[in-house]
Amino acid sequence: xxxxxxxxxxxxxxxxxxxxxxxxxxxxxxxxxxxxxxxxxxxxxxxxxxxxxxxxxxxxxxxxxxxxxxxxxxxxxxxxxxxxxxxxxxxxxxxxxxxxxxxxxxxxxxxxxxxxxxxxxxxxxxxxxxxxxxxxxxxxxxxxxxxxxxxxxxxxxxxxxxxxxxxxxxxxxxxxxxxxxxxxxxxxxxxxxxxxxxxxxxxxxxxxxxxxxxxxxxxxxxxxxxxxxxxxxxxxxxxxxxxxxxxxxxxxxxxxxxxxxxxxxxxx
Numbered sequence: 001x002x003x004x005x006x007x008x009x010x011x012x013x014x015x016x017x018x019x020x021x022x023x024x025x026x027x028x029x030x031x032x033x034x035x036x037x038x039x040x041x042x043x044x045x046x047x048x049x050x051x052x053x054x055x056x057x058x059x060x061x062x063x064x065x066x067x068x069x070x071x072x073x074x075x076x077x078x079x080x081x082x083x084x085x086x087x088x089x090x091x092x093x094x095x096x097x098x099x100x101x102x103x104x105x106x107x108x109x110x111x112x113x114x115x116x117x118x119x120x121x122x123x124x125x126x127x128x129x130x131x132x133x134x135x136x137x138x139x140x141x142x143x144x145x146x147x148x149x150x151x152x153x154x155x156x157x158x159x160x161x162x163x164x165x166x167x168x169x170x171x172x173x174x175x176x177x178x179x180x181x182x183x184x185x186x187x188x189x190x191x192x193x194x195x196x197x198x199x200x201x202x203x204x205x206x207x208x209x210x211x212x213x214x215x216x217x218x219x220x221x222x223x224x225x226x227x228x229x230x231x232x233x234x235x236x237x238x239x240x241x242x243x244x245x246x247x248x249x250x251x252x253x254x255x256x257x258x259x260x261x262x263x264x265x266x267x268x
Contacts, residue, residue, distance in 0.1 A: 077117060079174050085149030087125060087170040089157030090142075099140035107154035110259030113140035114150050114172075122176035122259065125150065125160065128169040132160035137178060137260040156259075178260045179203045179233055196266030197247035198239040201258045210234035213258075222254060240266055 091107040099105045101119040112123065121138040136156045143151040150172055157163045179202075201217060201224070204210040210226050213236045217224035227235045238254065241247040247263045255261050 077121070077174055079176060081117075081174040082171060083149055084128070084169070084171045086147050086167050087127075087150045087152060087162060087172075088143055088145075088148050088167045089152040089154060089162050091154035101139040103139045105140065105153075106262070109153060109262060110134065110136045110156050110159075110255055111139045111153045112136040112150050112156060113142035114138045115141060115144070117174065118177070120178045120260075121174050122178060123150070124173045124175050125152065125156070126171045126173075127160050127162075128171055130161065130168075134159045135175070135256065135259045179205055197241045197244050198237040198264050198266060199241075199247050199251045199254065199261055200264050201236045201238060201254060201261045203233040203235045205233055207234050210236050216257070217254070220254070220257070222250070237264075 090113070094105050095107045097105050099111075099113070103111075105111070112125070114121070114123070117123065117138045119139055122135060123138060124133060124135050126133045134152075134156050136150075136152060140151070143149075148167070150170065152160075152162060154163060160168075162168055202210075202213055204213070207226075214224045214226055217236070217238060222238045224236055224238050227237060238250055239247060241250070244263065251261050251263055
């Protein structure tokens, strides 16, 4: 074949440095490298788009707001109300702090926290695994952990062995009610305290109930009296005692039947 420039193309091809076959192979190799490079470039572009779409949130993203527990709805309950679930207990560092009812939490008293039972409810707590039981007075709110229905004070937990187990299956039953009233913080003075002390067993807005409580205490051998307060409550007390230690001893003796019993100074 003759080109426009007057020489054969075949003669030109023979003049290539590597000959026709070598030249073609070199062109094919270069084309292959270009194709591989193009494929790799395309793959990186796809990966970049995918990573950009699924990338982690920037470091400046604010954490989500903490979940706020809803305010429990308190509804009146009749004596005999029962509930099953898990019981736990609490002590330090809540000892000496105000409870939701306004009382000062004393881990050595027979009290408990419940989500919705009215303050002052007397509840019998039965361990379903061992049969041990204890009576407590509701004066706080909690526990707010799914599955748990009651948080016992340390003293109540100790009586049924919960202080060692931590949690246990229980059945609770409302067996009565006492009026809630603020009480002074636990006395922390070391040694014997002298003066004048009462064991306040309960306080009622109804005088008839106070009289029945007084009779029950006298039948049990206690010297009980009824004192009328300026707030309209009838206080049933045992004593008085000239030593705090003696009052505490009596409180411990009556606390099984009257879990809300506590020591108060005379005039309090």
